[in-house]
Structure formats: C-alpha cells, structure tokens
Amino acid sequence: MSLVKTWYDTEAAASKYGVEKSRVLEWVEEGLVRCEREGETVVRVNIDDVRLQVEDLVREA
Numbered sequence: 001m002s003l004v005k006t007w008y009d010t011e012a013a014a015s016k017y018g019v020e021k022s023r024v025l026e027w028v029e030e031g032l033v034r035c036e037r038e039g040e041t042v043v044r045v046n047i048d049d050v051r052l053q054v055e056d057l058v059r060e061a
C-alpha cells in the first residue's frame with residue numbers, strides 16, 4: 001500500500017508543478033501521462049508521470 005498520494009485531479013496536478021492544465025491534458029492525449037476517466041472526461045492523472053514530463057521540459061530549456 002502506497003503512503004504517497006499518486007493520483008491528483010488535473011487542476012491540482014497542474015498547480016503542483018506550475019504548468020497549464022491544458023498542457024497536462026495534452027500529455028494525457030499523447031499517452032505520456034496515465035489518467036482515470038469518468039466517461040470522456042479526464043478526472044485524475046498520475047502525478048509521477050506529470051513529474052517526469054515536467055523534468056523533461058526543464059531539461060529541454
């Protein structure tokens with residue numbers, strides 16, 4: 001059992017790393033970030049995946 005929160009709603013994930021919510025959703029659509037959906041709506045994303053994408057952005061800068 002994990003002691004760390006792994007799944008964040010999209011707005012909280014974006015806010016945690018200072019990126020736009022639209023960027024997080026773009027990563028989801030590209031298959032780079034895992035998500036949980038309710039119907040067609042992305043409601044939660046895996047924060048570890050988001051962190052990896054943010055690290056890639058920083059490396060590219």
